[in-house]
Amino acid sequence: MNQIKIQTEPFDLAAIQEELRRDNPAIGAVVTFLGQMRDINEGDRVSTMTLEHYPGMTEKALQAIVDEAEARWQLMGIRVVHRVGPLHPLDPIVLVTVASAHRGEAFQACEFVIDYLKTRAPFWKKEQTAEGERWVDARHSDDAAERRWQR
Amino acid sequence: MNQIKIQTEPFDLAAIQEELRRDNPAIGAVVTFLGQMRDINEGDRVSTMTLEHYPGMTEKALQAIVDEAEARWQLMGIRVVHRVGPLHPLDPIVLVTVASAHRGEAFQACEFVIDYLKTRAPFWKKEQTAEGERWVDARHSDDAAERRWQR
Amino acid sequence: MINLLYFARLREALQTGSETLDYRADLATVAAIVDLLKARGGVWGEVFADDQTVLVAVNQEMCDLSTVVTDGDEVAFFPPVTGG
């Protein structure tokens, strides 16, 4: 019922949302988060970004996050797609889409999944800027976002 | 920069999200709420729903909500599309999509707009069930959702 | 002249979507207009009874009974909204 994908190729935002909602008239709300690559980070222009991950663990970590969301809220389907490999500004990086009968649960679960993904799923971003390559540092704001959900 | 549409015809979920994000590489997050028609409400099977609105005031009310969201958060575009007229189960009813540099603001603004729309925009739903027609009653949970945002 | 509009459940109950009233000084608030409509009796009395939740907008802005109405205004009555 839920689906997690790690892929190098682009994903089809519309097809994923459609597939999730299309056949289930009990769904009243679909909330979707799309993360896309920005051309500026920490004040520097970024031309390319390369996303590395830990194959195997990534899928397990995302599955654990999705299972936790399922346990916390009444949901009717979750899709998570995350790209790896080289990316350019405007490229979609990650999609999280959550269906539910009512909007409150869909909003909460969607934000929960992306907040946990940011701190618990083994992905690493390396940026190419005019000054050369650099690994992106983890953000304190992401830790704070995750802590809101801790029980 | 922001856009509000009231229409009888279906809307293209993918095209709206694409148009919003496509040309702005400063955008890092797009959060989208899609409300679709359910085939069951208050335990009864609903075959058709008709959405009535107050032309003129609807646009003004939605504009005021969007302006308020703009004032509260750092955003890079909002789209609101709401259908009126006859609708059937699985039909998308309303779309709210919000772009921002960062996800926290996009999530908050998107939920704010749909919560306010539910209590402040002059739309009314009438359902056709096996037992006949009935106007949908306003929900206390929607009032509670709106109150969270009051300052 | 004042343009009155009725929507949804109210429109159906009153069997009309709009009407016009000649403007008079004693109709200068929403409350005065509601009293006039209520005084028509029958379904008008029921729709505007004190225990009914009726929302009102003057010139397409939500307002309340104390809001001032002037000549040429559009005054709309409707039930709590249920869109989205």
Add this chain to the structure above:
Amino acid sequence: MINLLYFARLREALQTGSETLDYRADLATVAAIVDLLKARGGVWGEVFADDQTVLVAVNQEMCDLSTVVTDGDEVAFFPPVTGG
């Protein structure tokens, strides 16, 4: 045998993505393995220095220095994650 994996900044600094260690009873915790790696000195000492934030997963589950390691386990070291 224990499979060690290194990712991202660590993989580049150490100039290797993986290696294997023969299993020994005195390598039965993550802490013991970290001590062994640190003792190699040079860049190993720097990467695993106490002031560096290094995350560790045993068999693809996040864990900590006290986690027990047994023969055949996969032990991965990496910096704080930055996906999404």
